[in-house]
Amino acid sequence: MDMKTGESDGVDLGGRVKGLRSRAGLTIKEVAARSGISPSAISKIENNLLSPTYDNIIRLAQGLGIDISELFSATRKQAPHGRRSLTRVGQGDYIRTRAYTLEMLCSDLTAKRMQPMKARLRAHETREFGALVAHAGEEVVLVLKGRVTLLTEFYAPVTLDEGDSVYFDSTMGHALLSAGADDAEIFWVCAADQNLDFAETLPEST
Amino acid sequence: MDMKTGESDGVDLGGRVKGLRSRAGLTIKEVAARSGISPSAISKIENNLLSPTYDNIIRLAQGLGIDISELFSATRKQAPHGRRSLTRVGQGDYIRTRAYTLEMLCSDLTAKRMQPMKARLRAHETREFGALVAHAGEEVVLVLKGRVTLLTEFYAPVTLDEGDSVYFDSTMGHALLSAGADDAEIFWVCAADQNLDFAETLPEST
DNA sequence: AACAATATATTCCTTTAGGAAAACTGCACC
């Protein structure tokens, strides 16, 4: 309970680190292993007993899996508070493209980080789909019904069964096909930098 | 010509500081006066003989009249390109908390925008859950099996059936319970400000 | 309750950050 090192500038580094760490669900020891900093040093940082050096700040951010700016900026952009949107089964907004029938979920909320959808994959052949799609962001897919083939630019095609899930960078060209005789169904979440108020880029273009 | 402190991580902090300083047309002594750091320390920083502490990094940026991110920018990780991670049904990493059994999906990818999970909701009563959880980010939930009650800070409880989905800000206190006699199952995606390599904050705390 | 297991904090010690002042390094002018 002596000097306080980190919060001399009015920024409570220790508290921020502690918050980021618990938010990531990590223990001090795990962060230590992932960052290469000793557990004792991390403990001292969190209690503002120690001001980490440049090198250790970089390592610490790596260990926490965050961007370095998180450890400095008081300039956090204010996220919307307390919104909630419910979509009952079958009650989303339907969009039909060449390869998919999309049901956009929770589309009454704008400026959200993620766009959830359900999709029925109607294409069964690569040529029905056309060129692979690529755009900024990342995607998660869960197979709800049927079997799904995921084509990507840098990987061999892979087939997913019901309950399987996949995560990929959508900067990489990609396409989803039904692998079975019937149309497949998936739950699909896209995240991009900007607010995606609408669907992601759809395969009808090009 | 001994150790090089600042560039151990492949980033030449010294060179960057020197460049920024000359671009601003300042001498070491002037930066020292404006930052409160001694000229000798600044000289050592510019020659990578010394890794400045958190406090001095903040002061240094002030003295140079720049944003802190300028001292790190090369370290900033750009969005990963072309990654893909597949998790077969039941093959995720399991985490058991008081109220949930979580299966973390695609956990081999770090620094992702979203964390997909499957969850089995074991809690059936509010008191089994404890206090509502709140943390940065947004969440999407799709009900896979059973019925689910979503408790939130600013809304009346709502019950979701199979196939229903909901989107909400996780800054608002929230909790998920099974509404039926059996445990319910959901697909769950969390997005936070930065990269979340692991689970979101879990209800066991508090 | 007692115990084990794990997470965090402290202590002790070595290395490094960082300040004050002295010692270079150009570079102008005489």
Next chain:
DNA sequence: GGTGCAGTTTTCCTAAAGGAATATATTGTT
């Protein structure tokens, strides 16, 4: 070639960073 001078580096020292090991919570288990 000196002499002054502004800018930078080096030296020397102390105060703080940070690691290893130890102690102290804090948590789950029988």
